Amino acid sequence: MKYLLPILSLIVGFVGGVWISGDTHTEQVQALETYICPMHPTVVSDKPGSCPICGMDLVEKEADASSAQNGSVQIDPATIQNIGVKTMVVEKQPLKRTVRAVGRVDYDETRIMDVNSKIAGWVEELYVDYTGQWVEKGQPLLALYSPELVAAQEEYLTALDYAERMRGGVDRDVAQSADDLLVAAQQRLLYWDISAGQIAALEKTRRVGRTMPILAPRSGIVTHKDVLEGAYIGSGQHLYRIADLSVVWIYADVYEYEMPWVSKGQRAEVSLSYLPGEQFEGKVDYIFPFMNEKTRTVQVRMVFDNADGALKPDMYADVVIRPEVAREGIVIPAQAVIHSGTRRVVVMAHGDGRFEPREVHIGVETEDGYEVLKGLNPGERIVTSAQFLIDSESNLKAALAGMQRDVGGHGGHGGHGGHGGH
Missing domain, CATH: 2.40.30.170 (Efflux pump adaptor protein, beta barrel domain)
Known part of the structure; x- marks a missing residue:
């Protein structure tokens, strides 16, 4: 804040040197002269003299009434250097943000599968007996003894033997009926998750197995195990959860x-x-x-x-x-934007020490700052540092100009009345 003093001093000098006069025809705003030291801008006087610090002659700094009215401000080079004003040229660039x-x-979730028993029975052997175990698709998980399953195997073998004998007969209807019975018996086993390979093995050996293995439906890690060896399981009971x-x-x-x-x-x-x-x-x-x-x-x-x-x-x-680069736009550094309530303001650098605040409409925040939707054009120059100090001076000058217009208006009316008295 040490550099705020010269700017405020300039404003105080400007305020102290303003006089307003009015008559029946004109309202005029004039500023008295203000003098500063080129090397020490903190030294401000309303009359010529020497700098008490370095002895240099004070130079005149004129207050521009028109600049005050439009909010712009002119700062001498020494002050610009002291407060560290930095500028940049506005240009379009790809909008990006990580x-x-x-x-x-x-x-x-699409690679998780539960293993349930579709038939009641007893767990004779538990091949996969702990959580976290890796299993391959088709690997036996447990051996299940089920009287219903034994009966279903016997039914299938009986239907198979009958169908084979009827195929050599002369009655096609009987042969077709036998084949239909075989298909029904086979389908019943498939509904109980007995695989086609297991049915083929049963057909080949023609021997009913006391137990039937329940196989892993997919490869993966066992994340849940809800079965113990020797336990009785009911139809529909949850046994395992396997995740790929x-x-x-x-x-x-x-x-x-x-x-x-x-x-x-x-x-x-x-x-x-x-x-x-x-x-x-x-x-x-x-x-x-x-x-x-x-x-x-x-x-x-x-x-x-x-x-x-x-x-x-x-x-x-x-x-x-x-993100992919979707479009290009004007991007300015975040520190170049002055957040003033609902408004967003940047300070334009017009050269020769002249600066002017300008309202802008900002869009998304990027890695490099803010996207500017409205208010700036490529090639224009803005202030990227010390803009708060410049904006403070320009705003105060604009306010003073408004006060001067109000006072001038009242003075004009008073002068008009006096003139009428004469």
């Missing part, structure tokens, strides 16, 4: 203001604390259609290949979503 969030690894972890989902909560930068299909990267330096690449798979009203975030789901199993469910991961 969204970062904390993610949580989860199962791919070769592909996993990662959920991340993205803040409301970052949602314009996230879309389905975008590239995403994650890194894990226990694997420093290693990154995994995936993509945004789904954006939930509702928002968390407490955190003001939207949940985003990403899909990642996980052939080596490095991404484990319930792990936390650092997520980086890299």
